Amino acid sequence: MDQESRHSVSVAGVVVDDQGRALLIQRRDNGHWEAPGGILELDEDIISGVRREVREETGLDVEPEQLTGVYKNMKRGIVALVFRCRPFSGSLTETSESQDFRWVTAEEVRALCVPAFAIRVLDALSGNDTPFIREHDGVTVTGINI
Template identity: 80%
Template sequence: MDQESRHSVSVAGVIVDEQGRALLVQRRDNGHWEAPGGVLELNEDIVSGLRREVREETGLEVEPELLTGVYKNMKRGIIALVFRCRTIGGSLTVTNESQAFRWVTADEVRALSVEAFAIRVLDALSDNSKPCIREHDGVHVVGPNT
């Protein structure tokens, strides 16, 4: 298998508070508002990687409650596993990966984030009984959605 046909796997945690709002981080590298997350390391299990990524970007310790979606960036070959999470420790802290935080409603996430990343948070806030499976081009959701 050549390098161009490989995929990478990322994880993201949509942390939901008692009011039903989701935590978004403003990334330092590009200024975008997204759920905290990132690429899994090669020998890292999914839950450990999720906890590490969220801690590195927010200072929070989380417990994943539900896999809410699987998303593929068709241009970059990145598969993202997104989990609804609850906070179990730590404190919200700006890090070298994040420059700001906001607790947002569904309407606010639509205004702050590009569609491809907003949909992850919206899916996590919904009452779906099964994970959503979606594709995107890095900005917009593309193709059929399930």
């Protein structure tokens, strides 16, 4: 198998507060607003990866509660597993990867995020019991408008 036919797996945590708002980070590298997340390490289980990525990018410890979606970036071959998470300790801290934070409503998500990343947060906030499965090109989600 050549490198171009391989996938990578990422994980993200949509951290939801007791008011039903989601936490977004503003990425330091490109200024985009997204849920915290990143590449799953080879020797790491999925839940540990979600906890690590959220902690590294926010300073919060979370409990992943439900897989809310599986998303594939068709251009880059990245499969993202996204979980709704509950924070239980820690405090928001800027890191080398995040420069700002916002607790946002669904409407604010639509205004701040590109569609391919907004849909992950909106799906997590939807309360749906079945995980969504979606594809995108890094910006636009295939088959839906948000």
